[in-house]
Amino acid sequence: MDLEIRHLRAVCTIAEAGSLSQGAARLGISQPSLSTLLQRVERVVGGRLFERSRVGVVPTELGEDLVRRARVVLAELDGLGAGLGAGTGGPVRFGTVHMECVTPMFDRVERSLAGARVSMQIEPSSAVLARALTSGNLDIAVLGAAEEHDIPLPREVGQRIIVPWVPVYVALSAEHPLAGGDEVPLAGLAGEAWICPPGADDGSLAALRAACRQAGFTPDVRFEVPSGGGRRLIATGRAVQLVEPTSQGGPGIAVRPLAGEPMRIRLVLAWHRERVGWEQANQVYGEVVAAYAEQAMASPVFRPWWQEHTEARPPA
Known part of the structure; x- marks a missing residue:
């Protein structure tokens, strides 16, 4: 069989x-x-x-x-079977989780859908984006989730894998003793205060707690701030935070891989089949993939991993 x-x-x-x-x-x-x-x-x-x-x-x-x-x-x-007969005219409401490539991604999508008015909603929670797709408040969206976590989507929402999996990195103060290495052992962060990962309902917080248990400690999740709002806390050494691997950090912030890749995420393009046709979804998919790949190559920290792990590239 x-x-x-x-x-x-x-x-x-x-x-x-x-x-x-x-x-x-x-x-x-x-x-x-x-x-x-x-x-x-x-x-x-x-x-x-x-x-x-x-x-x-x-x-x-x-x-x-x-x-x-x-x-x-x-x-x-x-x-492949989604929205083959759906129309492609009218405005396009595009949503995405926060990533470093948001701006070039929007520019690419807008150019590819010439003649359509494209609006964008940036939201840390993929669960919120999925509900917006289902309710009709969004037409198409980039969703991200912890590898072992599923975001329920109804049958009328099509989906296509953008990135099957990539490791989660950590942002910490550039003055942190572990910032000088090529990677950071998770156990070495046992005494740190953590900023709650964005999109906690997408499995990121559960994944952090599970990985920390495996490393022998319980994370002290002390701060909950909007996406990007914790940079000052990180730069001054008050906290550390999980970040997607293309993150550029910022002044006083170092972004490093976690040793052993204890957490991984995947990215998916999802669209409502009645409002977005397959041809239009395929156009957006190609632009999102290109924007992410460009950002990966532009990241000095993530680029070596991206070049080595061809199996994690977006499917052709």
Whole structure:
């Protein structure tokens, strides 16, 4: 038996739901049917995909790998079938999480959609952007989330992977003892005060806490400030903060990789199929990918990683 699309969707749904019963409910099938399907998939891949516990199921290492790969495939397939007949006229309401490449990305999108009036909403929370897409307040958006966190999107919202995964970096004072190294061990930041990561409801805060537990400490999340509003706290050594890897920091701020890549994020382009056609979405996708790649190459800290890890480049 070969793996089918329905098998990939079922495995991802189980992982997202955290239990077979909830997964079956979301898929609209019985739990015994889902259990049988899962057993077939496990025979194909040659191992257990989930471990059962009192509170549900958690993916095994093999399961995590399959779910990660399946999400990329499903996002691409959803994108290929999305909005083939939708119109491309009228204003375009574009949303994005905050990234270093926001300005060049907007310029590129605006030029590519010549004749359309493009507006932009910059929002730290991808969950907020996803709700705006669903409610009709946005047409298309760049979403970001912790690698193991899913942002629920309805069927009428198409999506396509921009960057399958990139590591999360840390911003700290340029005078910090660890700022002089090529990378920062997470355990070395155990005594620091943290600024709450932007988009905490996108899994970033949970990912930080989980990674810190693995490093042997609980993070002291002491500040919650708007995107970019914590620069003075970081520069003066009062706090550290997780940042996306193309971040340029600022005066008195050093941006460094975290040793061992304990946290990773992915970027997705999502659009409402009734308001944005496939051709228009594909145009925007190409411009967003180009803007991100240019910013990656312009970052002296991130560029070596970007050049080495071709598997993490946006899918062609």
